[in-house]
Amino acid sequence: MENSPSYFHEFVQAAKGDLIVQPRMGFCAFSKMREGLSRVKNIEAATIGTITLDSFTRTGDFASAAKAIKNNSALNGYPIVSHGKARNQELIDGLIGTDFPIQVRHGCSKPEHIFKAIVETGIDASEGGPISYCFPYGKVPLKESIRSWQTCSEIFAAVEHKKYHLESFGGCMMGQLCPPSMLIAITVVEALFFKRFGIRSYSVSLTQGSNILQDIAALTALRLVGEKYLGPREDWHVVYYTFMGKFPETMNGARAIMRDSVVVAKAGQARRLIVKTVMEAHQIPTIDDNIEALELAHQDFHDPSTSLSQEIKPGMVEAIFEEADFLIDLLLNLDSKIEIAIDVAFKKGYWDVPFCLHPNNNNSALAKLNNEGFILWANAGKIPFPNHIIRNNFSKEKKLSSSELLMMLSFNQFKYDTFNQAETPVLQHVSC
Amino acid sequence: MKPRAVLTTIPSDSHNWNLIYMQLLLEENDFEVINLGACTTYEEVEQACLEFKPTVIVVSTVNGHGYLEGKTLIEKIRARPELADLPVYIGGKLSTDKNMSYLYSVELEQAGYSGVYPESRKTADFISELKALAKKAA
Numbered sequence: 215m216e217n218s219p220s221y222f223h224e225f226v227q228a229a230k231g232d233l234i235v236q237p238r239m240g241f242c243a244f245s246k247m248r249e250g251l252s253r254v255k256n257i258e259a260a261t262i263g264t265i266t267l268d269s270f271t272r273t274g275d276f277a278s279a280a281k282a283i284k285n286n287s288a289l290n291g292y293p294i295v296s297h298g299k300a301r302n303q304e305l306i307d308g309l310i311g312t313d314f315p316i317q318v319r320h321g322c323s324k325p326e327h328i329f330k331a332i333v334e335t336g337i338d339a340s341e342g343g344p345i346s347y348c349f350p351y352g353k354v355p356l357k358e359s360i361r362s363w364q365t366c367s368e369i370f371a372a373v374e375h376k377k378y379h380l381e382s383f384g385g386c387m388m389g390q391l392c393p394p395s396m397l398i399a400i401t402v403v404e405a406l407f408f409k410r411f412g413i414r415s416y417s418v419s420l421t422q423g424s425n426i427l428q429d430i431a432a433l434t435a436l437r438l439v440g441e442k443y444l445g446p447r448e449d450w451h452v453v454y455y456t457f458m459g460k461f462p463e464t465m466n467g468a469r470a471i472m473r474d475s476v477v478v479a480k481a482g483q484a485r486r487l488i489v490k491t492v493m494e495a496h497q498i499p500t501i502d503d504n505i506e507a508l509e510l511a512h513q514d515f516h517d518p519s520t521s522l523s524q525e526i527k528p529g530m531v532e533a534i535f536e537e538a539d540f541l542i543d544l545l546l547n548l549d550s551k552i553e554i555a556i557d558v559a560f561k562k563g564y565w566d567v568p569f570c571l572h573p574n575n576n577n578s579a580l581a582k583l584n585n586e587g588f589i590l591w592a593n594a595g596k597i598p599f600p601n602h603i604i605r606n607n608f609s610k611e612k613k614l615s616s617s618e619l620l621m622m623l624s625f626n627q628f629k630y631d632t633f634n635q636a637e638t639p640v641l642q643h644v645s646c
Numbered sequence: 647m648k649p650r651a652v653l654t655t656i657p658s659d660s661h662n663w664n665l666i667y668m669q670l671l672l673e674e675n676d677f678e679v680i681n682l683g684a685c686t687t688y689e690e691v692e693q694a695c696l697e698f699k700p701t702v703i704v705v706s707t708v709n710g711h712g713y714l715e716g717k718t719l720i721e722k723i724r725a726r727p728e729l730a731d732l733p734v735y736i737g738g739k740l741s742t743d744k745n746m747s748y749l750y751s752v753e754l755e756q757a758g759y760s761g762v763y764p765e766s767r768k769t770a771d772f773i774s775e776l777k778a779l780a781k782k783a784a
Contacts, residue, residue, distance in 0.1 A: 269658060321660075351660045352685030388662065571662050571683040616670035623663060 220377040222262070222315035222339035223415040226451055226485060229260045233479055233515040234486040237504040238319065240266025240291035242282060247292045248305055250501045255314045257505060259512030262486070263309065263316040265337075267291045272322040272351070290498070294318065294331045302335040315339060317381070323348040324362040329369045333378075340370075341381035341419075343404035345556065349572040350388055356560060356574040360553050364411050371412025378415065380408045381453060385420035385436065387567055390459035391622060393581050393589050393607075394423065394432035395537030396567060398439050402542055405444055407552050414449060417486065421455035422475045424587035424625050431526050433482025435534035443542060454484035456511075460627045461494035467630035468492040472507065476514040481522040487511055495627070537603055541565065544598070563596030582609045583622045587629070649701040649783040652694045654682040656707050656715035664706045664738055671769070672704065675776050688722050695729055701783045702776070703734040710742035713750040717757045724758040733779055737763030737772065 226234065237254060241247045251263045268291035270279040279293035294302060310316050317339040318332050325342065332340055348359035370378035384401030401418040408416045420436050423429050437452055444450050456475035462468045469492060479487045489511050491503040499507070514520050544564055549555040559565040563576035568591075570577060578595030590609040591599075651672045653665060662684055672679045680698050682690055695703060703723070705716060716736045723729045736759050740750050747764035754762045763772050 273658070350662065353683060569662060569666050571665060571681065573683065614670065616667055616674055619663075619667050619670055623667075 218336065218338075218376065219312050220338060220379075220415065221310055221312050222317065222379040223377040224312045225260075225262065225315045226379075227448065228312070229485070232260045233476070233484070233511070234260045234262055235508045235511045235515075236262045236317070236486060236488050237264050237508060238266055238488060238490075239264050239499075239501070239504050240268070240319070242268060242289035242292060243286075244297065244301060244305060246501075248309075250504070251306070251309050251316065253501055253505055254508065255309055257508055257512075259508055261314070261508055262339075263314060265292050265294065265305075265316060265318050267318065267320040267322070267328065268293050269321075271295055271328065272320055274322075274324065274327070276327070291320075294335070295327050299331075299334045302331065306335065306337065310336065315379075317341060317379070321347055321351050323351060323354040323359040326362060326365055326369070329366040333369060333373065338376060339379035339381070341383050343382045343384050343401075344407060344553075345400055345404060346383035346387055349567060349570050349575055353573055356572070357557055360407075360556060363407070364553060367408050367411035367413050371414070378413065379417070380413045380415075381417040382408065382419055385418060386455050386458060388569055389421065390423065390457070390626075391581050391583070391589060392568055393537070393591050394420070394428065394435070395534050395541060396565075397421070398432065398436045398534070398538035399541035399545070399565070400567075401436070402439055402443050402538070403545060403552065403556065405440075405450065407556070409445060410552055416444075416449065417451050417453045418444075419453045419455060420484075422457040422471070422478060423589050424457075424583060424629070425589075426474055426478060426522075427526055427530065428588045429478040430481045430522065431530040432534050433478060433484060434526070434531045435538060437483060438531070438535050439538050439542070442539070451485040452483070453486040453488065454479040454482065455488045456490040457626055458490075460624050461490060462627050462630035462634070463495040464631045464634065465492055466634040467627070467632075468494060469510075470634040471626060471630045472510065473514050473520065476511050477520045477522055480515060480520055487515075533603075533607060537599070537607065540599065540603065541597070564598060566595045566597055580612065580614060582611065582614065582618075583625055584609060587625055648676060648678040649780040650680065650698060651677040652680045652682065652691070652698055652700040652703045654686045654691050654694070654703065654705055655684060656705065656709075656711060656719060657685060657687050658711050658715060659707045659709040660684045661708050664708050668704060668706045671773070672776070675773060676780060677701070677776070688719055691719060692722060692726065692729075695723065695726075695732065701733070702779050703732060705734065705736040706738050707736070708739040710739055712736060712738060712740035713746075713754065716740065716754055716759075720754070720758040733760040735759060735761045735763065735772070735775070737767070738765070740764050 268289035279296040344360040344363035382401040382404035384404045385397040489507040491499040491507040545559045566576045566579035568581040580593040582592040592609040751762040
């Protein structure tokens with residue numbers, strides 16, 4: 215381990231021109247986890263292995279995780295802390311390398327134990343962030359999460375000869391119905407936070423929304439905002455996530471939304487794609503489901519018909535860029551220390567994530583979908599957007615009913631299930 | 647005075663969307679809502695009941711652990727004499743196995759819930775129950 219290369223960082227550098235595909239896989243049983251990693255490694259596409267952790271480990275309940283290992287009971291992920299160093303090293307032995315990096319994904323707001331286990335194991339990549347792994351997952355105060363993520367960044371940064379990779383999950387907050395400018399602002403600010411505490415290889419994220427043109431504009435805007443605020447291009451890249459909300463239930467519907475996410479990733483020049491499987495709406499995906507999804511994404515990427523021929527409406531990228539730029543600039547001006555600025559921005563309600571019930575989120579901003587699936591601000595709450603942004607981008611209706619919320623949450627499910635009953639060419643259903 | 651609902655979930659459930667939906671539904675039916683948010687501890691729920699004196703408690707959960715932690719929650723509520731008769735409802739995805747929903751519903755009702763709404767039951771029926779409660783409270 216002493217002289218091991220930066221697996222994740224070097225792999226991404228070398229894979230230029232291809233879309234790296236990655237699953238969300240995590241199993242409790244050692245043998246199954248190893249089988250999953252090994253199968254992912256051996257497919258043709260450029261892949262990164264994923265170890266997703268279980269929710270006992272996420273919530274710091276290591277005793278229950280250890281008990282589950284002992285009793286052979288099923289958990290919803292791999293309990294990396296409780297399996298211990300020797301077992302973890304055995305898990306990745308002969309698999310990890312600059313041809314196959316592995317990333318640990320967890321959803322924990324105070325992950326010191328997890329980071330120590332990652333370093334001990336010899337893995338060099340994880341994801342999350344002080345906002346994105348705190349707000350959606352319970353009630354741990356934002357301040358505590360910020361403190362913990364500072365420590366975790368420093369744990370990674372302390373290893374001098376190796377570039378550990380940290381991905382911000384900020385572009386995926388709440389999974390859906392968050393205006394893209396807020397997502398971009400969160401992920402870029404989390405990346406700046408990582409950088410401040412010594413991280414030298416990082417990525418920013420964004421998730422698929424419900425209109426392909428807005429998605430491409432948003433992904434393009436993220437790249438431009440990143441270029442404005444982040445360090446040299448070789449230190450960071452953009453990762454895209456296939457839709458994370460209520461998934462289409464039909465095979466063709468699921469297939470179509472997965473394919474559209476590749477279209478967006480390709481047009482928006484994302485380097486990496488985190489996939490979903492056709493079984494998403496029905497069950498926790500098996501290893502086979504994941505392999506199929508990775509292979510499909512790889513094929514779709516190399517299929518000329520997934521290159522978008524339509525033009526993005528003029529001004530769309532610029533509008534998202536301007537909003538995100540405004541939010542980041544606002545936050546950075548609140549304090550010279552970003553870890554304090556983040557806390558102040560939310561405390562004042564200047565930053566506000568719609569639909570997020572975390573006690574430190576102001577939750578007075580509201581977002582809505584329009585008929586075409588564009589995610590728009592309906593109410594800015596206390597976010598002090600300038601007037602012309604309010605005029606240009608805000609949906610006019612400020613009240614939301616329960617049935618309308620349900621409709622918005624089911625928008626993609628309905629759209630893809632309805633319009634893809636037969637073999638439908640991709641993009642046919644997009645109105646623009 | 648408006649009838650008041652304490653809206654909650656179970657300790658391991660980090661989902662938001664169901665709670666946001668339920669808050670809107672309760673408000674549309676004229677309830678004042680105290681939404682305790684995701685990953686709520688048993689103690690927080692007990693405390694909120696004593697503090698806010700609600701007309702009803704609504705437990706919404708979708709992570710599949712409702713049949714386990716939902717049961718512990720109602721046992722703790724019913725163990726307090728002052729909460730013994732408080733209407734308490736639970737609904738959502740109560741276990742990861744849909745086929746077990748009916749059985750678990752019976753178990754949860756026996757444990758002390760006033761009503762149990764697995765995915766298969768209609769929201770309209772729940773609204774009718776809410777309306778009856780609101781009328782009684784008025």
